Amino acid sequence: MTGRATYDPALRVGMTNPYAHPRAYVLSRSLTASPDPAVTVTDEDPLTLVRKLKAEDGPLDVYLVGGGKLAGPLLPEIDRLILKKYPVVAGAGLPAFDTAFQPTQFTLTDSRTFVGGGVVLTLDRA
Secondary structure (H helix, E strand, C coil), X not given: CEEHHHHHHHHHCCXXXXXXXXXXXXXXXXCCCCCXXXXXXECCCHHHHHHXXXXXXXXXXXXXXXXXXXXXXXXXXXCEEXXXXXXXXXXXXXXXXXXXXXXXXXXXXEEEECCCCCEEEEEEEC
């Protein structure tokens, strides 16, 4: 699942389905048609959509690729965070969760450090 702002850079270089998942969703109020049959474009409320997907039978992982505007409303349904950190200062930055102040506890369950200083942190909801 991704937001339109995250999906657009892939579209600009001709990638209509940049994520190799069985089902891909792009949440957008302005994109009305999908450029790829494997990608569903919807303006459905993100929280409603995630809860509907999680209620389906069988194991299901919902992988969110996007910014704080999409992640903020989904915080109540997020079970795991995978955060990538790079040793670069690129400006003011964007919030990871664009929502009202809502402390939510996560526990570090894995970390990997790469040559060059990049770090991938995995945190599970406490």
